[in-house]
Amino acid sequence: MATLENTADEGVSAEGGGVRRRDFINIAAVSFAGVGGVVAVLPLVNQMNPSADVLAMASSEVDLSGIKPGQAIKTTFRSQPLFVRHLTPEEIAKADATDAATLRDPQTLADRVVDGKTQWLVTMGVCTHLGCVPLGAGEGENKGEFGGYFCPCHGSHYDTAGRIRKGPAPKNLEVPPYTFTSDTAILVG
Incomplete structure (x- = not known):
């Protein structure tokens, strides 16, 4: 009977199973420290x-x-700078008529616009050569030989679809991620 009382005092049940009081205190202390660590690290x-x-x-x-x-x-x-261009049907037809395989950075107009909104071209206004801002988005600015954009720093010419056609720029003007929130508004980014 003495052994049964000793085990009962230590927290073990008479049936032979259960959690000792010391184990419970250890689990509680570790849990408390873990919660405290999370509270300290969260800020x-x-x-x-x-x-x-x-x-x-x-x-x-x-x-x-x-x-x-x-x-x-x-x-x-x-x-x-960000350029938004409203393409005319003639500009769309001219861009579609250009064989993409002949371009330095081959992309079609369809690759650069949102499906069903072909008339809207959205590009970053940064030349892919050395980061100058091309002309052509403002009223009366030089649009280059292809009617799109012209970079005055080193002479890169882009077409109305923002594709590099002549000059040292290696790539087309970048098209950022954008979505139409309505027929008359876009969200860029």
């Missing part, structure tokens, strides 16, 4: 999230309602 991890002003620059909404066919505008996206 450190959370401070690495981008601030509200950075999140606000992560995307830009552009109103397309004032852009007439054949016109392009300049705006900004992530502190860089």
Whole structure:
């Protein structure tokens, strides 16, 4: 009977199974330390999230309602110039008539626009040669030999689809990720 009482005092049941009091205290202490560690680390991890002003620059909404066919505008996206061009049916036909295989950076117009919205071309306004801002989006600016954009720094010529046609630029103007939020507005980013 003495052995049965000793085991009962240590927290083991008379039937031979169960958790000892010492095990329970160890599990509780480790759990408490784990919760404390998470509570201490959470603010450190959370401070690495981008601030509200950075999140606000992560995307830009552009109103397309004032852009007439054949016109392009300049705006900004992530502190860089962004070109939005409303292509005319003639410009679309000319871009489609160009054999993409003959281009330095082969892309068709369909590769560069959203399905069903072929008339809207959205590109970054940064030359892929050395990062200058090409002309052609503003009223009266030089549009180059192909009617699109012209980079005055080193003479790169882009067509109306933003594809490199002449000059030192190795690639077409970059098309950022964008979606149409309505028929007259896009969200870039």
